[in-house]
Amino acid sequence: MENVKVRAKQFGLTKPISYVKPTDFHIRRSFELEKVLWDGGVYQVEEEARKREEIIEKLRVVVKSWVKQVTRWKGYTDKMVENANALIVTFGSYRLGVHGPGSDIDTLCIGPSYVNREEDFFIRLHNILIGMEGVSELLPIPHAHVPVMKFKFEGVSIDLLYASVSHLVVPDDLDISNESILYEADEPTVRSLSGCRVADQILRLVPNVEHFRTTLRCLKFWAKRRGVYSNVTGFLGGVNLALLVARVCQLYPNANPSMLVSRFFRVYTQWHWPNPVMLCPIEDKELGFPVWDPRRNPLDRNHHMPIITPAYPNMNSSYSVSTSTLEAMMKQFHTANKICNDIELNKSSWGALFEPFLFFRSYQNYLQVDITATDADDLRAWKGWVESRLRQLTLKVERCTIGKLLCVPCPREYVDTSRQCCHCTYFMGLRKKPGVEVGEVIDIRVATQEFKEEIVNMFSFWTPGMEIHVSHVLKNQLPSYVFPDEYRKRSQSSKSINQQHQNKRKINSEMVDGKPSASGCMSGGMSNSSSQLKADMGSCKTGYKRRRLTPEEGSCEESKGLSVSESESESDGLAKEKGSSLLQNALLKEVEVSENFL
Incomplete structure (x- = not known):
């Protein structure tokens, strides 16, 4: 049964x-x-879990106090000030129960209808946080698709969103899953509430x-x-x-x-x-x-x-x-x-x-995106903006080459510790799409130039010293700081094994003119057939071992x-x-x- x-x-x-x-x-x-x-290291230890719960509770105290201050400042009665309330709820991996050590805590502050995002959240609450002990790296992003304040609270990364709901007093037992919470909400508020609502629905389904x-x-x-x-x-x-x-x-x-x-x-x-x-x-x-x-x-x-x-x-x-x-x-x-x-x-x-x-062994050609700023705070804001726009560089390369060139980002940043200035670097792997003729010239200079101009012109918080450079590099021109020690050891080990195999083939007369066989192609699907790629510099070899089905x-x-x-x-x-x-x-x-x- x-x-x-x-x-x-x-x-x-x-x-x-x-x-x-x-x-x-x-x-x-x-x-x-x-x-x-x-x-x-996927699971967090109990001590870290307790610390995160304590931080969330401290954040609850902060926003409740903030809402009472705003209520008083806007001239509401003492009774309204006493009843004023705001909630802190989590979403994302934390709400789903799959957060790990070092991961961000995605949080949403839910406030009453008269407490707005533009002035009360991004100015008044921001000023409260900036003066708090234990808060660092505070970065407001009010014009994002989902407006957010990013900061570290006692060393733990926090992403804090805000949603103003159609309640004069927000009840502690507010049901976020009820669609009535969306009444009279603007689209940023709906998107902010969506994270919690989606997580709850996933667990139900x-x-x-x-x-x-x-x-x-x-x-x-x-x-x-x-x-x-x-x-x-x-x-x-x-x-x-x-x-x-x-x-x-x-x-x-x-x-x-x-x-x-x-x-x-x-x-x-x-x-x-x-x-x-x-x-x-x-x-x-x-x-x-x-x-x-x-x-x-x-x-x-x-x-x-x-x-x-x-x-x-x-x-x-x-x-x-x-x-x-x-x-x-x-x-x-x-x-x-x-x-x-x-x-x-x-x-x-x-x-x-x-x-x-091994991203840096999988392509013959790369785009290197270098960004610099005058200080750490400017770099934090600048690189956050650039990273959020890297997808546009991929789309521009695809569009200007009529889909002939694939542009795959490496989803992390790199820092050259030998440089004294505030900087970081992103890399994109370039690969010709299957079926593109060998030797065909592909020019992506228009795409990279458009990307750089848009990055600077569209960033409303740009200040002098924020710079961006996009350059084309071959695999053998990659800077050494992108290769960790184990990467180098593995590469040296692979070279040693390959050399042993080549020596054995020479002894057994199984090689012709000392050239490696087809199995020597890179794992990323690249062969040694010649092609040309015009970017900001040079030409290179690229090609395809097979096409995707x-x-x-x-x-x-x-x-x-x-x-x-x-x-x-x-x-x-x-x-x-x-x-x-x-x-x-x-x-x-x-x-x-x-x-x-x-």
Whole structure:
């Protein structure tokens, strides 16, 4: 009877692909996975967890006092001042229960209707915080898509948003999930409230919260290690991954974390992008806020990887994904899928999944974006602005080359410790798109010049000393500070092994004219065929070893591989699913259910 009840429950838009429960093998694999996550520092210790709770509580005291001051300053009665209230609630990874050591705390301050964002939050509260002991690196960003104040409170990074709701007195038990909270709210307020509402809805829509959390921790750790974790630069952020993981949990409601990680890559290597990932139907309420709908909104039709939030107003959380970053993520999905298949067949271990991606060995050409400022405070504001616009550089390169060149950002900054000035550097990997003729000249100088001009002209807080330089560098011209010690050791080890292999081939007369074989091509898909790329300097060699399959071709190829691994797993008693045809049918059903939104 219990099994019948489980089967009757449907959490998503379509029926689950499989109700298979974990075997002893999968249970062992999940224990091994959690050990790798613990060893990787994914979980925070109790002392740090207590400190974060204390900081949130101190922040609550601060904003309650601030709201009372504003109420008094605006001339309200003593009774109103006494009852004045503001709430501090968390969202993002903290609200989902998957935050780790050193991660930011995403917080939202909810205040009454008469306390506004522009003056009361970004000026009065800002002035209170700036004078507090323990607060440092305070950076207000009032004109962001979601206005935010960033700062450190006793060493912990805080992102603080503000939402003014239609209450004269904000009750302590305010129900954020109730859509009435959106009445009379402006769009920045709706976007600010969305983080909390989406997190709560995700936890309601997954069949097993603990399995969801462990799987999400794993996928966040994997994405960071593989260089595809950064929503601001066009990759996946925490919310995007949470939604993708939640959908896999819906498709495999009885699976444990080891199974869900494997199914995650199995599903999304075969997903028919840009078919949207949705946890529940999109509902267009009468409140008048726009929802994601390509039928009505032409801009929504240009989204490459739609991942739709489950709370009203439903939005595409991954609108920043570009052709270049989608191609980079799909390559990582395919690599991880192969490793997970090997893990299920006892041919590999979890450690292989989390091997770091060597960004600076994966491309022959790079764009180097150097920024400088007069002091640390100016640099913090300047680099925050530049980083938020790096996605535009990717889009400009794609547009000015008519899609012939892919521009993939490295989602972290670098600092040259030998330089005395305040500075940091970002890098973008350049790769020609499959099918582009060898030797074709590609000029991206217009794109880089437009980017630099827009960066300076559109930044309202620009001051003299804030500078930006974009240059083209070859792989062998990269500065030494981008290579950590283990990177150098690994490179030297690889060179030593390659030299040993070459010497052995020479001895056995297996090399012709001493030239390396085709297997010597870079792992990033680059070959040594000649081509030209005009940027701010020089020319270089670039090319392609193979082209990425279209979604249809990829599905066909993956089906062949999956059918083998599934059948082998079944014979070993590792899984009881019906093979890849079941997955393919399920994904086609996803397309059918959501076709009205394409």
